[in-house]
Amino acid sequence: MHGNAWAIDPFTVRDIRVEGLQRVEPGTIFVTLPFQVGDTYNDDKASAAIRSLFGLGLFKDVRIDVQGNVVVVIVEERPTIADVSFTGTKEFDKEVLTKALREVGLAEGRAFDKALADRAEQELKRQYLNKSLYGAEVITTVTPIDRNRVNLNFNVIEGDVAKIKTINIVGAQAFSESTLKGLFDQDTGGWLSWYTKSDRYSRTKLNADLETLRSYYLTRGYLEFKIDSTQVAISPDKQSISITVNITEGARFAVSGVKLEGNYLGKEEEFKTFVKIVPGQAYNSEHVAETSKAFTDYFGNFGYAFAQVQARPDIDRTNNTVVINLVADPSRRAYVRKINISGNNRTRDEVIRREFRQFEASWYDGEKIKLSRDRVDRLGYFKAVEIDTSDVSGTNDQVDVNVKVDEKPTGNLTLGAGFSSSDKFSFQFKVQQENVFGSGNYLSVDLNTSKFNRVIAFTAVDPYFTKEGVSRAVDVYFRSQKPVDENSSDYRLNTRGASLRFGVPFSEKTTVFFGAGVEQTSIEVGTNLPAAYLAYANKAGLKSTLIPLTVGWSSDTRDSALAPNTGELQRLNGEWGVAGDAKYLRGNYQYQAYKPLNKKFTLAYNAELGWGKGLGGTPFPVFKNFAAGGLGSVRGFEQGTLGPRDITGSYLGGAKKLQGSVELQAPFPGAGNDRTLRVFTFLDIGTVFGEQEKYSLKDMRASTGVGLSWLSPVGPLRLAIANPIRKQAGDKIQRLQFQIGTTF
Structure with missing residues (x-):
């Protein structure tokens, strides 16, 4: 009791007893007490003991009673949390909420008090505020159960998402308000807002939009632009939000000159080549930042790790001009x-x-x-x-x-099915690991059951087979291909093989590949076997073995492999069948380029040139032919149906290929600046030619159209509606085409 703990004469403790414990170990009490048996007990130690025990956070009440020279510690434990549950939560996975509550100290097995429950409620509300659910309510129910435990239930009434109703930019004169609001990723919504969620308010996104607005002015001469204030108002029913941004544009300044000041190591002329600022043009903060960074980077090339370059503007407000002084201090070499x-x-x-x-x-x-x-x-x-x-x-x-x-996780397991306009239904299983056991090596197993191309393949890549950075790749594969034809046919081409490739880095940006392999291709005879296959079989047999040597070169500067906006991709591959039942040469070159026209529009180019020839009196192997038509080639024509046709009506491709495409890519209407969902318009041209034919522009097919690309949860999807504008009799037209997982 508290009364006996105060104003007593000091004494030597003969024994210490603890009463009221249910789950806390007695040792926890004894370790916390500032005295033990044999020590002198007094009022100060009693006060310190009570403070220490309360500090553990395990007890609702702590008292100390003195009976003679025995100290009795009487505690009342807080309940322990037995279970935490949620009802009414749709916006979050329960694991996310459980983790958030654990971070504020509330979790199963921990002591419970009312203050902790209040903190938990506030944390749950904060999670919903981040999702623009400002009307969310949380009701906490505490249910006592046996052994001094409680169950906690958080019943959440989420309400509707608060959406941005208006965005106002006050003070804009040089540019229209609609132009400025078009820069924002947040907007007042459109018919696709259910997908983009662009009308959901987020402070983080608003800050990013304000930086975009500031950059827009600072890159167009408005050196003294500033954002005066930002107001975010929520309606009484917590369902709509109004955003008002007050700005001061200031005057527009042109650059009248650029001066270099400070120590440039006697290399002023070299530094001047890095200047991006153009006198006579409007002040552009990006050009100033790029120049300053280029200067510090160049200082770094000489070992000056601490170099500083400051851009100091000298403003002439009479003539609205500015001189940019670039002041350099290389500091010391390191x-x-x-x-x-x-x-x-x-x-x-x-x-x-x-x-x-x-x-x-x-x-x-x-x-x-x-x-x-x-x-x-x-x-x-x-x-x-x-x-x-x-x-x-x-x-x-x-x-x-x-x-x-x-x-990040570098393993990928794909198990699913796909559907395309050419292959119909297909099953795919793929497991790959790009960083096996943290070694940097790559392994993959691929299985595909599409109608025209069945694949079982194993690939292993060691990117540092040698210390010099030479890579080694091993492929073992089986492919079963069924050429596209007009008749119901059950013949197939079965190819099994293995190859070994080495990639040699000739420079930081250039890699050259060398390799060799062995392939065995068998023609599985069925109905309507094309005459070209019979002709080839008469020369090389129904089962032929090839030993190709390969050489290749690649360069990829794209900013993304799935949704590129800038950069180039170039590939050059050559194959030489040096031995076996057929000898041949085969080469292929591909060039892709992406040019951003502005923040929203991207111009994309794709060109491909293929060439093949049989050697030593043997024809070019028909199963090495190039194909054209369909997605990834000339859209609007059925997949693989362009080029020479066999007398049986089969489309077998050709030994030569020429094609090109141009696309103008833009955000999907209503999707804002979201790059995962894009629309495009295109122009395709191309075809394939027989081995004895010459490349001829008059035989090229062409099409135009529009399309949709979407980085969907199941893979990249592309859909195109095409109108052939250049075709020939007998061409198979297919105006609507789509596929999941296809590329440009």
């Missing part, structure tokens, strides 16, 4: 002492270090560090790769390079 890598819990250090072109105990080189970062990023094993430098204490000429990576 060595790299250590390269520290963190965040790679799974990936081995060696996998990251072997991509580095900056070495320890060498001069700091900014260009090599940037190249190293890009090489690590291109591995594809990490969500993010960050590099920064830190001074080494006690020295003024050394830095450590710190590499922080954020790993």
Whole structure:
């Protein structure tokens, strides 16, 4: 009791008893008490004991009673949380909410009190506010059960999502308000808002939109532009939000000159080549930032890791002009002492270090560090790769390079079915691991059961087969192909083989591939076997073995493999059948380019040239023919139906190929700036030619149309509606085509 704990004479403790415990271990009490048997007990120690025991957060009440020279600690335990449940939650997975509550201290097995429940309610409401559900209500029900435990239930009435009703930009004069609001990712909604959720308010997204607005003005001469205030108002029913942005544009300034000040190591002329600022044009903050960064990067190439470049504007408000003074301080030259890598819990250090072109105990080189970062990023094993430098204490000429990576899952298991306008129904199973056991090696097993192309394939790639960066790839495969024809046919081409390829990096941007393989192709005779197959079989037999040597070259600078907006892709592959039942040459070159016209529109090009020829008096193998028509080729024509036709009516492709495409890509109407859902208009032209035919523009087919691309949860989907504008008699037209997983 509290009364006996105060104003007593000190005494020596003979014994300590604890009463009221149900689940807490007695040892927890004894360890927390500031005295033990044999110590002197007094009022100060009693007060300290009560404070310490309350501080554990396990007890609702703590009292100390003194009986002679025995101290009795009487506690009343808080209930323990037995179960946490949710009802009415549709917007969140329950695991997400459980994790959020655990972070504020509420979880199964922990002590419970009312203050903890209040914090939990506030945290749940905060989670819903982040989803624009401002009207969400949380009702907590505490149900006592046996052994001093409680069950907690959080009943959530989510309500409707608060949507942006109006966005007003006050103070805009140089540009229309509609133009400025078109820059925002958030908007007042459209018929596709259910997909884009662009009309859901988010403070983070609003801040990003305001930065976009600021950049828009600063890149168009408005040097003194500022955002004065931002008001976000929610309606009384918490269903609609109004956003008002107040801005001051200021005057528009043109650049009248650029001056270099400070120490440029006597290399002013070299630095001037990096200047992006153009006198006579409107002030552009991006050009200033690009110039400053290019200067510091160039200083870094000479080891000046601490270089600073400041852009100081001299403003002439009378003439609305500005002179940009670039003031440089290279500071001091530095060595790299250590390269520290963190965040790679799974990936081995060696996998990251072997991509580095900056070495320890060498001069700091900014260009090599940037190249190293890009090489690590291109591995594809990490969500993010960050590099920064830190001074080494006690020295003024050394830095450590710190590499922080954020790993992502690199395994992929695909099990599903697909449907396309050409293959109909198909089953696919694929398991791949891009970073096996953190070694950087790649393994995959692929199974596809489509109507025309059945595949079983195994691939293993070691990107650093040698320390010099030579890669090795091993392929083992079986393919069963059924050519497209007009008749119901059951013949097939069955190809089984294996190959070995090596990739040699000739430069940082160029890789050349060399390889060899062995293939055995058998013609499975069925009804309506094409005459071309019979002719080939008469020369090489129904079962033929080929031994091809391969060489290739590739360069890929696209910003994304799935939804590229800028960059180029080039591939050049050659194949030489040097031995076996047929000897031949086969080459293929592909070029893709993506040019962003502005934030929304992208112009895309694709061109492909193929060539094949039989050697030593044998015809070019028909199963090595190129195909044209359909998605990925000339849309509007059935898949693989362009080019020469066999006398049986079969479409067998050709030994030569020529095709090109141009696309104008834009956001889907109502989708804002979302790049996962795009529409495009296109022009396709191309066909294939027989081995003895010449490339001829008059035989080329062409089509135009519109299409839709969507990075759907089951893979990239492309749909096209095409109108052939150049065709020939007998061509098979297919105006609507779609496929999941196809490319350009």
